[in-house]
Amino acid sequence: MGLESCIRNFSKGKEANFVVLYPTCTPLMRYRMDRTTSLREKLLVLMMLGNDRAVKTYLEGEPAMAK
Structure with a gap:
């Protein structure tokens, strides 16, 4: 698609x-x-206890505003 120059990695x-x-x-x-010992336990903690404070979204490399 010829998009390698603008997407697919986190380069500046x-x-x-x-x-x-x-x-x-x-x-x-x-x-x-x-107190977790596995990735599975870590993901469970994120799923059960996570909220809006646990997730930050970036659009076009800039922090997205919370609505």
Whole structure:
């Protein structure tokens, strides 16, 4: 498609839409994450305890405004 010059990695100047997860954004999540032993357990903590504080969305490389 010829888009390699503007997408597909995080190099400076590239376009990017992505989500960053913060698995220790609350004291309870930090407590639980410190006691996990597998990726499966970490994902469970994110699914059960995660909220809007645990997710940051970026559009075209810039933080998206919360609505």
